[in-house]
Amino acid sequence: MQNLTKETINATGFDLIKSKLSTLSNCDINIEYFKRLMPVKTLVELTEHLILSDKIYQLIIKENDVDIIKLSNLTNIILKLNIKGSYLSENEFEKLYNLLKVNLKIEKILSHFNIKIWKKLQKAKSNKKWIKLIEEKLDESFNIKSNASKKLLKLHKQKKLIEKNIDIKMNEHYENAKKKNWLQNENISWINERSVLPFKVSLKNKIQGIVHQHSASGKTAFIEPIEIVKLNNAKNQNEFDIYVEKKKILIELTICFNKIYTKIESINSFVNKYDRHLAIAKYAYQTNSIKPTFINDNTIKIKNSINPLIKDHTEPIPLNFEMSRNTDICIISGPNTGGKTVVLKSIGLYAIMAQCGIFIPADYFQIPFFDNVLSDIGDNQSIESGLSTFSSHMMNIKNIIDFTTSKSLILLDEIGTGTDPNSSMAIAQSILEEFSTKKMKLITTTHLINLKDWAARTKNVENAMMKFNKKNYSPTYEFLSGSPGSSYAIEILEKMKFEDKIVNRAKSLIGSETIKLDKLIDNIEKKESETELNNQRIKLKLKQLELESKKISNKEDKLNEKILEMEHNWGLDSYKYLNDVKKKIEKIIEKIRTENASKESIKNAQDTINKELTKSSEKINLKNKKSAISIQKNEIKIGKEFLVKSLNLTGFVESDLGTDDKLFLNISGKRIKVHYSDLCKAQKDKKKQNNKLHSKFEISNISSNKIDLRGLNVEDATFELDKFIDSAYMNNLVNIKIIHGTGTGALQKGIHSYLKKHKNIKKFNFAPLENGGYGATEITLF
Template sequence: MKIPQLGFERIVEELSKLTTSSIGKKLAEEITPQTDLHSIQYKLEKVTEMRQILDTEKQFPIRGVKDITSSLKKAKVVGGMVLTEDFLEIVRTLQATRAIKIFFKNASPKFPKLQNQVRDLFPIPELEKEILKIVDEITGTVKDSASQKLQKLRNQIRTEQNRIRSKIAGILSKMQSEGFTDAENFVLRDEKLVIPLKTEFKRKLAGAVVDYSQTGSTVFVEPLETIEISNTVRRLLIEEKAEVEKILIELTGFVRREIPTLASNLELLAELDFIFAKGRLSQKLKGNAPFLTQEKNFHLREARHPILALRDYDSVVPLDLELTEKNVTLIITGPNAGGKTVALKTIGLCALMVQSGLHVPVYEKSIFPIFDKIFVEIGDSQSIENDLSTFSSHVSHLKEIYEEFSEKSLILIDEIMSGTDPNEGSALSMSLLESFTKTRAFTVGTTHHGSLKAFAYETEGIQNGSMEFDEENLQPTYRFRAGIPGSSYAFEIAKRFGFAESVVERAKDFVGEDKVSLENLISELNNKLKATSDTKRELEIKLSEQKAFLNLYKQRSEKLAQEKKIIKQKAAEESAKILADANSAVELAIKEIREKKADKEVVKQAREIVEEQKQKVNKILKETKKKDEIIPSVRPLELGSTVKIKTTGLVGKIVSEPNSKGKVIVETDFSKITIKLTDLEGIKPPKVQKVVSVKVNRTSDTKYSSELDIRGFYADDAYPAVDKFLYLALEKGLKNVTIIHGKGTGALKNKVADYLKTHPCVRSARFGNWDEGSGGTTIVEIS
């Protein structure tokens, strides 16, 4: 499916640039669309994972991979020799292999497809180490330490070369002093160190003439004194070369043993580089993998033309378009340069890219079917090659499509049957589109033929569509509208470009009143649709804002609930410790009272111990209790709300409705203040504590009878009263006391009974007899 009209080769070119290796680039250049849904889905999932890596990780270690295919071919031959620069390419590839393996080993298991890909990627650290032991990674030469013989030869070479330099420097100095040369340094010619002499003095130096200058005024002489040393150096260099070759042949043997693994790694690395390039292309396109389906459903949402998106994503108007089992054919109408052809190319190019395993610039919930073939007939001046198609070639191409299409094909036709008589062209278009529709092939065509609008409206399986046009400014908006036919706006555009009013009005007479009425109706419908669309967009924005506020409220509510839970847990832990300490103190006091038979001084000391524990408890409670608790509510402040003034901290109540300036009157303990609602903070109203009254009836100087009336109390308020009453009775030395709680529902009676079972001051407790208040009282025996 190579379709030059869609610009797929431009995408391939961009993809190739994003690879890091020649082997990855080759795969990119050979990319072709596939037709197997599961294979395409798997490829898209790998690109999605690579995109996640590129978006979240600092770097993916693919760089450094080299095409070592030729080196492996050399190594395959026994006795073959891989060159040092080739060995370094093998090292770079091995290093990339190791880095990628480590990357996925350390990555969380959120890249299952790619991790499965690298499962068969095997680093060879031994080979990597062996090569770097022999070849210098910086200079690319065999190291002196590669063998003892090589090190000895190179030492000898350096020694002899130094001897040559020393001797020739002395000879040059002598020639300079005698005026035989103007040269400041000796030079290298034909790999020999020589002295430049004036030609007329060439016999002044015993040696061999190696070369002449271009002018012939200078002769280059190798001194006789250095020739013998130079011959020694050349012999040593030959021996060195032989030793280096021997070392490299031996090292090549190491590579030969790993050829299967290296070849397999290379294939996997090429594929990873290819996927890496796809991921980078996805980033540039802000692309997504759409949902693939085998159903008859093609739904583009927020689709942008990929080539235009690469240039300037934000300036491209997105396309929303749908083809279904019910409506398989779409006819797009509208003015020239309104975006019809771009819409066609967007549809076709996105389909091609998806079936090639590439992300496309669409909303991720777009739906793509898999096409067996994609047919495109775009031959106007807007085509990529700028070919001017004739009607004959247009018909010829349509004939080829008709002969080859199937129900699984996608057919895109720009300006169907244009360039001929409008009536005949329309008739041919209807017949062809009807055939495509009956076969259920997805078809999108653009046209200026007015009769095709009515044909689409009347024919089952075919729908109208148009590109929106701003009539006020006579400018295209490039927005697609489904179900609404478009107008060519020829008369309006003619007026804008200065056509005489009389010419335009006369033209309307020629087309007839029905045609003008139809165009006016379409124009009016378009204006109403535009107004409705604008309103819809505003409502969607408001709805989005409300959803955002709701989510924020939910998040804050959850956070408050979590904090409340933590505070409660901490309070429970502290309460348990406080109660344990207090009970220990009380039990100790009671024990002393019992052991010392309630001596008054002992009772007093015990009372002081208990009071000390109470003071500790009260101190902790004061430190942890909040002065004011903000009401976590989204409801506005209203008349009667208890509030705190943010600037002063004063607490009061709102006693008036807001005035025209949004101010209310707040009544505090000190005064009434007029203040803005925004300067107030809602708080819980202060809780009114019930005053606990303990009544002790003194009957004589030595005996006391007592009672406590808690009727009307809630259990939480009754507990502190009962507690205080019992300790007072203990201090006074009372043996029995009465608690009056009333009968009622029995809830308070039962809770008090449960509370007394664990109280340290209570020896026993029972409900009163008939003459003691019956079930409305509890008689307590003090420990």
């Protein structure tokens, strides 16, 4: 994209976005970078730019610490490192130290999360030895340590000794002068950073020394004893020696970094780049934004976007805007203060932000890669040039026509206004006809009726409108494409209670054709509102039918359970009866034995009885099998309970159905492979539901792999989500989707916080832009 004009930057509010990014940057050099920020030149460069920001954005969303400390501009410091004979000061080493520490932190972040695209950009890494070099010579306040060298340590010891001697000798002179009453007052004074004694002027010759000053009254002479003079001179020499040694230490330390000058320069460049993308990512997080999508089909699609410049001031109405590949010009009409210009500015702002690599506050954002954004918005009257508002607009539009290409985005506010109405209509249509030959994307606002009519009759031109609430005569700020909007000027006069004769006269002056057209537009709006209302009613009916269907299905399931329970009880009664018969027969056999019957006759009697019992048992099993409800393959889900007919035992499914139509069941802790045809729906004995797996899970069949949690608070949403994940897991689903919307971001953050702790979650991330973007999360289960 070519460089934007100052007028377009200010009209769209992009200057405010740049200012916000400047405040979010941590590197001083990037404050100026964002002030000069302009769109990226090529789509390839922009794509990489967006990916780099998105990598950091994803880490911020997951509440990872990726921020860095404030860093000064190191440009001059790096230049000094490359100049022979120069050395860095303690303050400059502090700035260099902070740079190396920040680079080390970034390195750890990239390594921990394995962000390959960023790791490739980090050409030079912070060697811990470099950091240690600075730490060995400078303390935490970045002053040279007293033990930075042996000589410096010795000099500091000498300094303490000299200062101690000064204190001792000064006190001796003071006590002596005080005892002999030579002092004007009883305080040791400080003049020019030297300790002096306040002698009476008449007695100043009582001691050898230097008179530094007299009092204003002339009665006091401030004298530094000669012995103290010598000690102070020794102290000054010591301090100079310390300064020389410190300078030597800084020079030697600077030489160490001279050798790695190019690496320091690379680190500085990398950290500044990271900070720029970090600022963009932080702003995206603050505004709940998404990464823009660029495609080549010349389509603009914006879903539920909220202009970040108005978000903090009012309760904004989300913008939903679409311009198909076949639409070159969109003409927005509607009432004054209805939001037409806000839509115009918002689209221009989004286009510029997107091509600067800044994320967009929307649920979905798709736009072509423009070579320029040209605008004529606001009052361009120029007193200096002697141009009227109309002339200024026309001059600007002429320049826009000259610079427009098929890849330009043009934004025109109230085209043609500022002169007489007839000329306005003719000029506006003529200009738009010229633009239409260039096949660019143009969005304009208007109140001119002829433009609405021209749009309705012209290919590749589309009407759009801002909705208006006729009940209270106020705008709704909702954008609607496909239809023109009325200005509602007469209706607003009536609401303001103008006299009827004024309103009626205005209507007569407008003309019948204009009134008819306004009524036609009004009828179209009513029809569209009715259609929307009907659609909402249909959706409500469908939901009600779905609920009724579920109720019927639940009743059917309960009926089947009752049948199974009855059949099971019948089987238990039958077995009880057989066992009673067996006991009676065994008593008969015991009686035969006590009466000395032969062993052979007893054995024959037992065989006969067992045969009869087996036949009876088989008949019971056969009836159970016939009464059992068969199952279909699609009913087999992991975790579901079935009855194995051949074993007359229940078990829980542990595997999917194999190619041989067999599967594994867990029956009383044992893994058994059976054919699916041997399965039927389990008979539930409510008195014996002791299976641990069943008591732990309440498995439900789910008809979809996604759940919509919008409208719920975080607590209710996580409760519903917990049940959904359990059901999905036990129904052998691997990939599921959560719809949480964007909103304030609280629900999304709460859900992501819950997912991080869930033991069955393998991974999760936001959905692709075409599937909901940051309004939905896709999950992979273990």
